[in-house]
Amino acid sequence: MMEVSQLESNILLYTFKEGYGVNIVALIHENHSCLIDIGNEQQALQVKRHLAREGITVTDVFFSHLHSDHCFANSLFANCQIHCGKNYKENFADNVNDPTFIPQNLHQDGDLFQFGTHSLQILETPGHSSGSISIILNNKYMIVGDLLIFDYEGHQYLPYVGADSTFQLHFDNVSRIKSLPYHVLIPGHGLIQNSQESIQKACEVVEFYLKQLEKLGKDAKLGELIKDPTNILSTFHEMTLTNQFSV
Numbered sequence: 716m717m718e719v720s721q722l723e724s725n726i727l728l729y730t731f732k733e734g735y736g737v738n739i740v741a742l743i744h745e746n747h748s749c750l751i752d753i754g755n756e757q758q759a760l761q762v763k764r765h766l767a768r769e770g771i772t773v774t775d776v777f778f779s780h781l782h783s784d785h786c787f788a789n790s791l792f793a794n795c796q797i798h799c800g801k802n803y804k805e806n807f808a809d810n811v812n813d814p815t816f817i818p819q820n821l822h823q824d825g826d827l828f829q830f831g832t833h834s835l836q837i838l839e840t841p842g843h844s845s846g847s848i849s850i851i852l853n854n855k856y857m858i859v860g861d862l863l864i865f866d867y868e869g870h871q872y873l874p875y876v877g878a879d880s881t882f883q884l885h886f887d888n889v890s891r892i893k894s895l896p897y898h899v900l901i902p903g904h905g906l907i908q909n910s911q912e913s914i915q916k917a918c919e920v921v922e923f924y925l926k927q928l929e930k931l932g933k934d935a936k937l938g939e940l941i942k943d944p945t946n947i948l949s950t951f952h953e954m955t956l957t958n959q960f961s962v
């Protein structure tokens with residue numbers, strides 16, 4: 716089921732909570748919209764139709780990263796300007812439903828993009844995948860894709876470090892997000908983090924986990940990798956181990 720919340724008069728958050736769920740942000744300017752992530756085909760269609768009912772057409776789409784749960788239905792946006800990080804290729808062809816439809820706008824760290832009155836500052840934040848980006852929206856919101864992942868009940872997932880990335884890259888970019896002065900974090904999955912305290916805490920969980928895992932290796936007990944297990948979900952731990960330690 717799709718839930719729609721209005722973060723501001725011209726910013727909508729579409730939330731799908733089933734399974735790992737997904738968050739889709741829609742920036743509105745006049746009768747145009749810029750989406751940040753699109754989910755799977757069914758989710759993308761629901762968002763597109765909801766906007767269309769309001770007379771709004773999607774003209775621009777950003778992908779936080781090229782995993783299918785964020786970008787699969789790219790063919791639904793064939794008439795749009797597609798934006799993503801410059802290192803998108805590693806994951807692109809396998810994770811979209813139309814690999815012939817290539818993104819026209821490849822962004823690098825520090826790029827600024829203006830969508831009507833909305834300002835988007837692009838940060839390259841690889842770790843979850845090599846092409847992951849984060850977006851600082853209107854000098855207020857940090858939209859981080861799957862660099863930090865939560866569920867919709869207040870738990871945090873341990874990170875998924877893609878086979879195309881490394882602990883160090885993931886660690887460095889979580890530390891970078893932690894150091895920024897913005898107090899609202901919108902993850903790719905799960906609840907928005909609305910305070911500096913919750914953002915700092917979530918970043919520290921990931922930093923501790925990655926440092927311990929690097930130090931202790933794949934045979935470390937999960938308890939050694941989590942400082943405070945309260946509210947931590949380890950679902951992606953096995954996948955990270957496979958990605959990072961397989962020969």
Ligand SMILES: [Zn+2]
Pocket residue numbers: 782784785861903904
């Ligand atoms: Zn995801």
